[in-house]
Amino acid sequence: MRKPVIAGNWKMYKTLSDSVETALALKPLVANANHCDVVIAPVFTALKTVCDRLEGSNIKVSAQDCSTEKEEGAHTGEVAAFMLRDVGASHVIVGHSERRQFYGDTDATVNRKTQAGLAAGLIVIMCVGETLEQREAGIAQNVVSGQIIGGLSGLTASDLDRIIVAYEPVWAIGTGRTATPEQAQEMHAFIRRVFAERHSSDAAQALRILYGGSVKPDNIAGLMAQGDIDGALVGGASLKADSFARIVNYRV
């Protein structure tokens, strides 16, 4: 039985005080959510304080990215995965489409970030997803399988326990245009098949695959009713504690 994960990606929103305020407002609203793992991903500068203020709660804290470099060194502007772990983060998101589109992330760098996150003891949420052009050209599955194979290359069987895949069709992110539950289910089942072929059917059955792309309180239940959808990565609707809590507390 896969435990669902509902993760909120705050992107580059919120000052330190806004981040703490939202995190503290969320805490009582999701305190009874034992049916899923609850994760929030504030900006780097808020990570330590948010982790400290959430200590002892059921909310886990993720970074939104990490360096490809495992060790400290002369890498101006970078933050190493072990430094995220050091301030209390338990998860890191890698390969978000905004980073692939605008900041040069490739399957090779996503793979290095994944390896760095795992080496630091983090749970890695690796994002994959096709653009609208790729979907319309009929190559969505090729694109996604390439991202899965490239991003997870070289991982050992024990590493796979700490991998979560987030399928986020680029055309659905921040657009208000959600994939239908059936469209999402089809790709999730495909991802599980790719994972089974590449790794093992046990690892594929255990893999948690999140859907991301305009998830809201009113569409989460339909998505979660699908057999291969194990949670959600939520952007815009995670910025307010009450709307994120309504997503966390979905009922199928």
Ligand code: PEP
């Ligand atoms: C995201 O940023 O990962 C995301 C899915 O955003 P939104 O929910 O706003 O589409």
